[in-house]
Amino acid sequence: MALEPDSADVLPVFDLTSVLGLSLNEANPELCASIANCLHETGCLLVRDPRVPADHNDRFLDILERYFGLPVDRKMADCRPGLDYQVGVTPCGTEVPRCVVDSQMQDQLRKLKGSNRATLPTGADLKWRYMWRVGERPSVTQFPELNAEPVVPQGFPEWSSVMDGWGAALLGAATTVSGLLARGLGLGGNELQELMVQGPHLLAPTASDLDCNGRLGAVLAGYHYDLNLITVHGRSRFPGLYVWLRDGRRVAVRIPPGCLLMQAGKQLEWLTGGYIMAGMHEVVVTEATLAAVEAARGAGHSTWRISSTVFTHCASDAVLRPLGRFAEQPGSAEAYPAIKAGDQVQRELEAICLRKVTASPAAAGAGQVVRPPSPVANKTEPGAASTSGLSGTANNTPIGGVTGGLNNGSSCATGVAISAVR
Ligand SMILES: [Fe+2]
DSSP states (O other), X not given: OOOOOOHHHHSOEEEOGGGTTSOGGGSOHHHHHHHHHHHHHHSEEEEEOTTSOHHHHHHHHHHHHHHHTSOXXXXXXXXXXXXXXXXXXXXXXXXXXXXXXBHHHHHHHHTOOGGGOOOOOOSBOSOEEEEEEOSOOOSSOSOGGGGOOOOOOTTOTTXXXXXXXXXXXXXXXXXXXXXXXXXXXXXOSSHHHHHHTTOOOEEOOEEEEHHHHOSTTOEEEEEEEOSSSEEEEEOOSSOOEEEEOTTSOEEEOOOOTTEEEEEEOHHHHHHTTTSSOOOEEEEEOOHHHHHHHHHHHHTTOOOEEEOEEEEEOOOTTSEEOOOGGGGXXXXXXXXXXXXXXXXXXXXXXXXXXXXXXXXXXXOXXXXXXXXXXXXXXXXXXXXXXXXXXXXXXXXXXOTTOOOOOOOOSOSSSSOOOGGGTO
16 A cells, blocks of 8 residues: 655655854745745645754753653652643543534534544543753743743753753754744734743654563553644654645645744634644554654653643734735634734643633634533553544543543553642
């Protein structure tokens, strides 16, 4: 059977080498326009940035594999639920994918056909995550939980330098792209970069234990968009990430050596009045994932799947609204009303169960939230999820329905006892 085209087959690579050291005004206008077009048409970009060396990614993956290999109680010392998990570790079985709770997204899911269908989760994600703050923090903010001190785990003296170094490299690439993108969108040049100053940017690797979750179709991270401005991905050691292009195609992510994948988040959709839509994605265990697990096991390497992810954000106290010509589009002000970025983030965190609900979680333009379920991890059966289609899982659980047992204190599959740490 012919292999489906992957991201490296269908997306062009934008090389930033030619613009480094130039002012935005000196950047090639065609490059700027092509970047804007690619994000408009696909929601994604492949970027080559010579300032981002691959060996930094390896050091980053090595330290995260060691960290997530620790016993659960060691890792839970770094958990900060009172700060909405925006620093430190988030255990598996905590974050609920948006498609489980958002009726608008469920309608969108039903329209996906054939090989473009999402793998349907029925509860919280199987992945863990670590949130590491990158870049300068504001001295005064209305949103202290989103701008908190980073958490440094005990026993990793090199942690801060490895995390700061890799986080800054990915943030630097995204900052350059934001400048080129703003020009390509006809906004002038600095609008996006200015919004990013002192934003709560996060180096936010996910970590999935493929020893206990290495079964075909397991949903490590269910179908969702990212709530931030632009997400940057370096290479992971295990395949499994899929993105949807704007035309509805589901594409496996393969990042060419020396490149990064970027995907639009909700804040970029907001600022462009929907001209660029937040990109959907999921992480599932596939045959290719299992082959990589076997190879890692054979070589005596870790079988934790670590993602190399940075979430870039607009500053929490900045206001999101359609910019420039996007404010003139009919309906754009109604669909994307002015809102502080920190409020938009907090409402999204409420919807996906990372923050206790304080107000209506249905932020304007962010879909209709059905009901935040209890934080139970999804219970997809082996081999069932990849063929579950649009009407439910193999056991006919409806979209939005949540199944699964209570968290049982294990670090595998059903998560840890979240109630104990809230
Ligand atoms: Fe995501």
